[in-house]
Amino acid sequence: MGIDKIWYRYKKFVEAAVSKNAFETKDIYYLQERLFINIILYSLPLSLIAVIPTVIITYEHGQHYLPHVYISAIVVISTISLNRRISLKFRKGFLVLFLYAVSIFLIADTGSFSIASIYLLALSVLVALIFSKRIVYASLLANITIYATLGLIIYTHIFDLSVIYHYTLSMWFAYSLNFVFLNLLVIIQVRYIVNGLKVTILQEANLYQELQSEMREKVSINLALRESEEHYKSLFLLNPSPMWIYDADTLMILQVNDAAIRRYGYSRMDFLCMNIEDVRPSSKIPELQKILRREKLPDTEKTINTQHQTKSGETFYVDVQCIRIPFKGKNARLVISTDVTAQFEHALAIENQNAKLREIAFMQSHIVRAPLARIMGLMSLILPGPNVVTQDKKLFEFLDVSVKELDDVIRAIVSTSEETEPQTHNLNLIESAKSDIENLTAQYH
Structure with missing residues (x-):
């Protein structure tokens, strides 16, 4: 198995063990969690580079308890950090407090200001990166308290610690002031970077939301356009009218x-x-x-x-x-x-029919009615005569009635022929009146 595969499996193991949260938004909290994961991921194998030589050297110098302290520290940190049953917040706090305890022990027992200060400064940077502003300033206050307490022990000799024999109060005070200054400067710069990163992430998040809103709007517009295209197809391409x-x-x-x-x-x-x-x-x-x-x-x-x-x-x-x-x-x-060909042809047929009706009306008014008028004039001359016998008089009266009926029918046809078709009933009356006249004329003759 190659080194890349070993590292890949180790990385997946640590990521799964340290964090079980699935952040949907990659905000500052996501980055702080990823940073804590990376600290655990790299500190466990890299700590061996410092711990193994230190254990060997301290053991050769007769300090047999220090190797146990270093090994125990690594075991405790690994066990707590990789335990998923413990909350991530507790593991972060435990890691910081445990490293504080180790740093205090190194100062008190070995009297080494430099090694302990390096750990405390690294802790300040770690806290500034993965915790809130309130905890960051609390860590700074804790560092000041640690150095002030050790300075008090150097001054009073309350406890018999190695640091008493390595530093005078003035030297400790000078070292402590420089450390506090450097610690404060580093914290301010780290928090400035974190705050700037937080603002950038918020701006990116807002921009992402705006882009999502624009995308939703574009999707809505595209759907409306697609719907409009469907309407166009149904209203234009599929319309039954050319x-x-x-x-x-x-x-x-x-x-x-x-x-x-x-x-x-x-x-x-x-x-x-x-x-x-x-x-x-x-x-x-x-x-x-x-x-x-x-x-x-x-x-x-x-x-x-x-x-x-x-x-x-x-x-x-x-x-x-x-x-x-x-x-x-x-x-x-x-x-x-x-x-509209059918409608046009129908209208043309109606117009032709109306023309024929007007022609029929003209014929009825001028051609048919002219001989009828002459018959009516003759009847007015025949009926009043004293020489007409009774039987002939009845025939002439009947003939007069038929002529008048024929006249009424012709008038009615003339008045309605411009709007309607000739009525079959009226035509039958004309034929009946003409038949009566012909019969009476034949009898008279």
Whole structure:
């Protein structure tokens, strides 16, 4: 097994043992936890570099208890730091307090200011990096208290410690002031860096939230655009009415729907190579050009009645509605074509029927009624005569009634023929009256 694999497994073991938190946001607390993990990760193997020679040297100099202290310290720190059943907060606090105890022991027992000061200074940096500001200043106060207490012991000789024999009170005071100055300077700089990093992380977090908000907004816009495209497909491409979009400047067709392709017989590529004049018979092109000139004026009509022509040459009547729309940055028009051939033919049939009715009314009013008027004039001359026998008189009276009925029917037909079809009942009355007149005339003769 290679060194890389060993280190990888060791790293995964330490990370899993030290921390069980899964931070969703990589804020300052995440970085402080990662820093504590790295301290444990690297301090355990690297401490052997200092501990092994120290144990050997101190043992050779007769200080047999010091190797036990160093080894015990490493075992205790490793056991507590890697125990997942203990809270991370407690493990951090225990590590700091234990190192404080080791530093105090080194000063008191060995009388070495330099080694203990290095540990205390390292502890101050560690606390400044992984703890809050309140605990940082508490650690600074603890360092001052430690050196002040040891100075008091040097002055009073209360306890028989090695430090008493290595330093005078003035020297200890000078060393302590320099250490406190350096300790305070390091803490201030570390906290400045931590606070700056915290502000940067907050700014990045805010920027990340803004980016997420913008992304959500873009997603919403994209969904709206996709929905708009679906509406466009349903309202334009799938619309049952033939529709196309053309460039108002070049008159070239830019887009066409499936209904237009089916009705006009051209393919989509055919349409995209055509202009709007190509769907009209040649007789209707001057009318189109006139409309296009008029379209440049305000308040022009956008719905017209005209004729269109299919690819096979079939012409049919349409209502064309034209709407201004933007299309791919061009000045475009949307055209909706509605086939009104059936309605036009129906209206034409009605118009022809109305013409015939007017012709019938004219015939009834002038041609049919003229002989009827003459018959009525003759009847007015015949009926009052004293020489008419009783039987003939009854016939003439019956004839007079039939003539008057015929006159009433003709008047009624003339008055309604411009609006409705000739009524079958009225025509039957005319035929009946004509038959009566003919019968009576035959009997008279």
